[in-house]
């Protein structure tokens with residue numbers, strides 16, 4: 018394999034800021050979702066099954082910075098969500114009508130929303146959204162009430178909140194949030210305590226492990 022020969026998927030994405038992959042149209046192949054900050058667009062790109070992609074605009078979102086795809090409303094088609102990094106930015110999702118025509122709904126307005134992720138953070142069966150806003154310096158959990166009405170709860174206030182990733186880091190079957198901060202020079206784990214009615218989150222620094230000599234050395 019010639020790893021130097023990266024092939025071009027789509028050229029006209031001025032200031033392209035993100036790309037992610039999911040089977041948006043449910044035809045069994047992996048499609049792409051991409052954002053362009055300067056172009057102010059959120060696009061999805063349909064895979065023809067052979068790795069050739071046809072782009073379609075999901076939204077003309079000024080300052081589009083990050084996006085992904087998941088079935089937000091649980092109706093069995095894949096929806097899209099995005100974050101806009103303008104000073105009057107927003108976190109939004111786009112409902113798929115089952116034919117990849119998308120209807121936008123703003124989840125929250127946030128200054129310089131630079132990253133967004135989605136998953137069932139509280140384990141109640143609906144998809145929640147988590148965002149990082151560099152302007153506001155906050156990581157916010159947008160709690161889905163089951164009908165895609167979202168209530169914001171700040172998980173952590175960290176200057177320069179820049180990138181997030183949802184994963185069950187501590188293996189207790191709930192979704193934790195990893196955070197990278199641009200100005201705090203840190204990576205943090207926002208640990209989900211997993212207790213539904215007293216759900217709290219703890220943001221702690223991720224520290225390098227000591228590397229021991231011997232057979233368990235890393």
Ligand SMILES: [Ca+2]
Nearest residue numbers: 040042044046
């Ligand atoms: Ca597909």
Ligand SMILES: [Ca+2]
Nearest residue numbers: 088090092094
């Ligand atoms: Ca859906």
Ligand SMILES: [Ca+2]
Nearest residue numbers: 137139141143
């Ligand atoms: Ca949920």
Ligand SMILES: [Ca+2]
Nearest residue numbers: 185187189191
């Ligand atoms: Ca966990």
